[in-house]
Amino acid sequence: MPTQSKSLRIPTADGQADAFAAFPGGGERHPGVLMYADGFGIRPVLRELARELAGHGYYVLVPNFFYRHGPAPVIELPEYIGEEARGAVFAQLMPLIEAHTAERVLRDADAFLTFLTARPEVGPGPVAVTGYCIGGLLATRTAVAHPGQVAALAAFHAPVGADGPESLAKLTAEVHFGHAESDLTPEGLGEVNQALEAAGVGYTSEIYPGTVHGFTMSDTGAFDAAALRLHWERLLPLLGRTLDRGGELGRSRRR
Numbered sequence: 001m002p003t004q005s006k007s008l009r010i011p012t013a014d015g016q017a018d019a020f021a022a023f024p025g026g027g028e029r030h031p032g033v034l035m036y037a038d039g040f041g042i043r044p045v046l047r048e049l050a051r052e053l054a055g056h057g058y059y060v061l062v063p064n065f066f067y068r069h070g071p072a073p074v075i076e077l078p079e080y081i082g083e084e085a086r087g088a089v090f091a092q093l094m095p096l097i098e099a100h101t102a103e104r105v106l107r108d109a110d111a112f113l114t115f116l117t118a119r120p121e122v123g124p125g126p127v128a129v130t131g132y133c134i135g136g137l138l139a140t141r142t143a144v145a146h147p148g149q150v151a152a153l154a155a156f157h158a159p160v161g162a163d164g165p166e167s168l169a170k171l172t173a174e175v176h177f178g179h180a181e182s183d184l185t186p187e188g189l190g191e192v193n194q195a196l197e198a199a200g201v202g203y204t205s206e207i208y209p210g211t212v213h214g215f216t217m218s219d220t221g222a223f224d225a226a227a228l229r230l231h232w233e234r235l236l237p238l239l240g241r242t243l244d245r246g247g248e249l250g251r252s253r254r255r
Contacts, residue, residue: 002026003054005047010063012111014104017067020047021119022054029123031243032116034142035062036135038217039093040081042072045219056236058243059122063112065105065138066096082221097134102141102163109142113149126151128239129173132216137162140171147172152242154235157183157213157222165195174242175203176234178227182212204234 002025010017020042024030033053037046042064050060064072075092078085116122129150131139136158143153144167153173157180161168175196179189189207196203208215208230214222216231 001055001057003051005051005054008061008115010111010115012067013107014068017063017065017108017111018042018071019061019063019115020050021059021061022047022050023059023121024054024057029121030057030059031125031239032119032122032127033058033060033239033243034112034116034127034129034139035060036065036129036131036138036142037062038131038133038135038214039097040077040089040217040220041066041074043077043219045217048218049216052232053235056239058128058239059116059119061112061116061119063108065100065108065135068099068104069096080219080221081217086221100134105138105141106145109138109145113142113146117149126243128152128154128243130154130156130235131158132156133158133214136160136177140168143173143175144168144170152238154178154238156216156231157211159183161188161192161195165191165198168192168195169198171196171199171201173201174238175201175205176238177203177205178231178234179205179207180211180213180215180222181207181209 004025005022008019050062054060066074129139129142136155140160143150150173154176156178193205208227211227212222214220215224215227
């Protein structure tokens with residue numbers, strides 16, 4: 001499906017967040033997806049992910065959640081983020097990540113969802129949130145805080161359990177968590193899945209075999225092409241169940 005894209009600015013309680021949006025052409029309305037980037041932020045690989053998802057019939061909004069520190073890219077990034085560059089990049093990013101408190105996340109989530117659902121290209125009904133790395137945690141917090149509005153949550157190589165099992169147990173959206181093998185032990189996976197069981201939601205939550213943190217990002221040394229394909233194989237059916245057919249939840253098999 002041919003797509004269009006544009007740069008936008010989202011009004012928030014603390015200023016304006018720059019953002020990237022991708023959506024199908026043709027003037028029709030489509031379900032909305034709020035996509036949170038990884039810590040490296042909006043860059044060509046995130047725009048590619050957003051365009052690919054939009055090509056399946058979704059309006060995809062990718063906000064710069066570090067907007068308080070400037071427009072994306074907030075720090076200078078190498079074209080390829082390999083092991084040699086990773087340490088220096090993270091040294092610049094960690095103060096921004098630490099400053100991005102849960103309170104800021106929730107204020108921004110309100111603004112991002114209000115903006116997304118008001119777009120003329122977005123149809124009525126529930127939306128989905130998805131995210132990568134730290135963006136997966138932001139997506140999870142957004143879904144927990146907006147139970148009536150978010151029908152689907154997907155997070156990849158993300159610290160989704162950072163707020164504790166009691167937070168995950170508050171989820172009402174259908175969930176997919178794709179964990180990196182280097183990020184989560186089988187015991188840790190069991191704890192996450194037990195919290196999802198307590199929530200009573202439809203979910204899949206699994207460790208992607210042989211992966212390291214960041215496996216979806218083709219501009220990093222962590223990239224795993226097979227895991228990226230698996231990510232699409234999990235994400236697209238989730239959105240199809242929860243958004244395309246009017247938000248019918250809870251039909252996925254629990255794991």
